[in-house]
Amino acid sequence: MRRRLTQRGKERRRQLVDHAAVLFAERGYHPTSVADIVESLGVGKGVFYWYFSSKEELLAEILKSSHQELRRRQQQAIADEPNPVVRIELGIRASMQWFFEHRRYFTIFQFAASDERFAPVLRRNQEVAIADAVHHIKDGIVEGLVADQDPEVLAQAVVGVVEQLTQTYIFERNEPVDQAADAAVSFCLSGLTGT
Amino acid sequence: MRRRLTQRGKERRRQLVDHAAVLFAERGYHPTSVADIVESLGVGKGVFYWYFSSKEELLAEILKSSHQELRRRQQQAIADEPNPVVRIELGIRASMQWFFEHRRYFTIFQFAASDERFAPVLRRNQEVAIADAVHHIKDGIVEGLVADQDPEVLAQAVVGVVEQLTQTYIFERNEPVDQAADAAVSFCLSGLTGT
DNA sequence: GAACTTCTTGACCACACGGTCAAGCGCTCG
């Protein structure tokens, strides 16, 4: 199913990915049929199967590309900030900012996590994010800025706070990012430094 | 669709709920057909539709009853503990204990959250849990045990930590509850009391 | 403009799904 694609072809593929992401987010993966996707794009069904071998492959690509985007954003935000605790703060803010701009992915991630075909992909993505955070937390412990506890557990806790606050305040209630981010940062930094 | 059920009937209904919960958790809601459920139970399809008007109603019942169970457990654990911070700690431990014993519900909750027909139910359930936590946090603030910040945000953060640690250490890695619970409690209490 | 590749069409297929129903089983109670 590897195909040579012209410039035009690559754009079509991207168009399908973007459009499907919107529909999946609105109605869910299963209830959105391939027919729905191509119809609302005004093209024939064959177009879809020219670019993707299955509906499953499409979702996998959505998952993969969105994760890459998010990760790039985090790393740009952190850049070469020397203080590991500030790096974590900047990472939190960048993640929430990205989710704010790409709200639609939240529902898709949630579905993917519940499906045994996609859960492994998502799990691996999250492991990468956790590993990043662990790295900064270890630095923080060495410098005496973070409580000396299992760094992985601390990283998991931070991710949990970020996800929950993002879901409630950004995804469900549509509140401004900064407010939610401030709250997440404040709680997490207290949790990291320990009482 | 309200029916009179004998004792035997009530047991059948419970049997269907329990069995479906296992299958939904293993394979997911959509990929598990009504035929699968009744087949693996060795009964005809009519049995299912005698007790439930639709597959949707079944999931709604699973969601509802499991939430009730979890909530009862939390309240039993808290009982009449006078210290609000300790109440929160006990609530966290009770929740994680319950999830440990009912691992299967995790995947189901995740799917339900991603489906627009069930998300509202789940959201309401979570709101109840948050409201409980908010209550104790407010007490804690009054008594000067908890940092004076928006109690709802703190409650959300606590829930986020608990969910994430539960998912990773209990659901995915099958580690002992106490370890994960200790970590959650430690992080949350630091976050609540503030640095 | 012929030859060739990339892309598009939409009718079509096999199949699995949620849900129905006429028929019948078996327990209980008078």
Place this chain on the structure above:
DNA sequence: CGAGCGCTTGACCGTGTGGTCAAGAAGTTC
């Protein structure tokens, strides 16, 4: 015993799905 009701059966139905494919349009290359 037999009437009545709770419960069970499983063939059946309509619908909608993911996916196929023969045919041809559009674009590119020599």
